Amino acid sequence: MKQLSKLLVVILIVAVGMNNLQAQDENNPWQIGFGVNAIDVFPTGDDDALTNFGFQTGSFGSEFFNANDHWNILPSISYVSVSRYLSDGFSVGVRGSLNRIENLGDVRVDDLSHYAVDGTVKYNFLKNTKLDPFVEIGGGYTWVDEIGAGTINGGIGLNYWFTDNIGFTIQSSYKHAFEDYLVKHFQHLAGLNIRFGGTDTDGDGIYDRDDACPEVAGLEAFNGCPDSDGDGIEDGKDDCPNQAGSKEMNGCPDADGDGIADKDDACPNEAGLAALAGCPDADGDGVADKDDECPNEAGPAENKGCPWPDKDGDSVLDKDDQCPDVAGTVANNGCPEVTEEVQKQLNDYARTILFDTGRSSIKAESTSVMVDIIQILNEYPNSKFTVEGHTDSVGSQKLNQTLSESRANAVRDFLIDKGIGASRLTAVGYGEDKPIATNNTRAGRTQNRRVEINLIK
Incomplete structure (x- = not known):
């Protein structure tokens, strides 16, 4: 030892x-x-x-x-x-x-x-x-x-x-x-x-280890923390340490007496609602008057406090109307619906589209019927369609399938080129699988060689 x-x-x-x-x-x-x-x-x-x-x-x-x-x-x-x-x-x-x-x-x-x-x-x-x-x-x-x-x-x-x-x-x-x-x-x-070996950095008589604010001189009553505005609430718990206020407002003033501290009140001199950050709402639509473009007429916040319009009068508000300038139906989001008659007319036109023999190129004489088809499609801007290609049974099945797909895509491409949205059109070829007439006669084969444009439901 x-x-x-x-x-x-x-x-x-x-x-x-x-x-x-x-x-x-x-x-x-x-x-x-x-x-x-x-x-x-x-x-x-x-x-x-x-x-x-x-x-x-x-x-x-x-x-x-x-x-x-x-x-x-x-x-x-x-x-x-x-x-x-x-x-x-x-x-x-x-x-x-x-x-x-x-x-x-x-x-x-x-x-x-x-x-x-x-x-x-x-x-x-x-x-x-x-x-x-x-x-x-x-x-x-x-x-x-x-x-x-x-x-x-x-x-x-x-x-x-x-x-x-x-x-x-x-x-x-x-x-x-x-x-x-x-x-x-x-x-x-x-x-x-x-x-x-604790120290007293701020010299307030409270050692740092016991001082809640060791670098700022404060009061013993507040464990060494200051009360700058003298409202009886220490700065660390005072939301407005430099403005005297009440305990109910966590040390902040409330000039308009609406129960919302001025620092949180968007309208500190005008009594209002807590839900609207202290601002009034005259028409009760949930939009503060200062932000309401129609303060005396109730309307949704999305439309700045004004009621939504319905320009085409089809009972579908413009904000939900996919065709706000054309009257339609509620079921079709405000757009007109493709009827059976329209669908039939569309395919009557489509079946007259002519192609060069054995090829997918559209003949010039089919231009007018293509214009008619485009006019119909433009009347139903939110509807989607399938362009379907069909052939007769002459030739190999593989060749017919390829030809039907090519012709369907040729029609789709033509329509897109003329302004129809690509997302609205789908092309598919069925070859010789869906005949509408016998393939044993020339007339029947002529009917089977066709294009159809059908509504996607």
């Missing part, structure tokens, strides 16, 4: 010196730690040094976590540390540790005393988190059985904070001795940390 006394004296001297550092803005800048440490020589493979002690060890890195065979642990508090936070995650400190060496590599030895004093520079990666990883570098002096030497150290660790002030830490460091006669080794630490 003689060594422990020396160690504690050194730590206290360093702590007093560190207390003279410039004050920091962070709460709890001081941290003390204590716990147990384990010394492990085996993973370093420090053959030369161990030879000087009369022992040999294994290769670097082997059996790093073999605590039973290689770790040396003193079953009591065997390290104490103190550190001071600087800024940006950096802190400096000093740590002292004691141990008893019984394992040097794979070899058992008589008890060798081990104690060390180390200076540390630590960097914490995260702020204000329970899991707090860090890296550490530093240097110090280590004695093994009264033989001492300087070391340079590097380590990694992890804190877990149960509260803002108390946490658990684990750490592993490698200590590289400058002198050949001292053994290089790993030191593992596990223990508790305590943080303390």
Whole structure:
């Protein structure tokens, strides 16, 4: 325990010196730690040094976590540390540790005393988190059985904070001795940390750790937070911290008395409705008068407060009418419906379309009938149609199928070229599969060679 006394004296001297550092803005800048440490020589493979002690060890890195065979642990508090936070995650400190060496590599030895004093520079990666990883570098002096030497150290660790002030830490460091006669080794630490030393940044007599507004001077009644407008509501809970108001309005004024704070009231000097951000609605249509183009005539918001028109008088409002300038039916979204008579007339025209023999090119003499078809299609702008191609049974079935598809597409392309929307027309070929007359006579075959344009229902 003689060594422990020396160690504690050194730590206290360093702590007093560190207390003279410039004050920091962070709460709890001081941290003390204590716990147990384990010394492990085996993973370093420090053959030369161990030879000087009369022992040999294994290769670097082997059996790093073999605590039973290689770790040396003193079953009591065997390290104490103190550190001071600087800024940006950096802190400096000093740590002292004691141990008893019984394992040097794979070899058992008589008890060798081990104690060390180390200076540390630590960097914490995260702020204000329970899991707090860090890296550490530093240097110090280590004695093994009264033989001492300087070391340079590097380590990694992890804190877990149960509260803002108390946490658990684990750490592993490698200590590289400058002198050949001292053994290089790993030191593992596990223990508790305590943080303390709060400051009063804003000078309001309330320490930062207890100050809800540590950087702004405030009142004790509000846990250190200010009340700038003096309305008895602290600024953090006051929706209008620079304008005196009432508690009912969360610290804001209500000039027109409509129960809506002026800051939220689109019409602060005219009493109105909460649903309309404090503005009035004379015609009760749910559109505030300031936004209502017909303030005295109820209408929907989509039409700026005015009623929807129905220009063609077909009982389908223009907004829903796909043919607002032509009277239609409700069932057909305001557009006229294709009747059976119109469908028949359309196909009477379509069946007269003539093509060059064995080809899909439309003959010039069919131009007039195509014009008639276009006029009918334009009268029903929201209706969609299928252009169907048919052939007689002369020739191969495959050739007839191809020809029917080509002729159907030729008619569709012609109609699209003349202004009919492509999305309204679909082309399909049926070849010789759907005859309307016998294929055994010339007249029948003539009827079967046709194009039909049918409404898609």
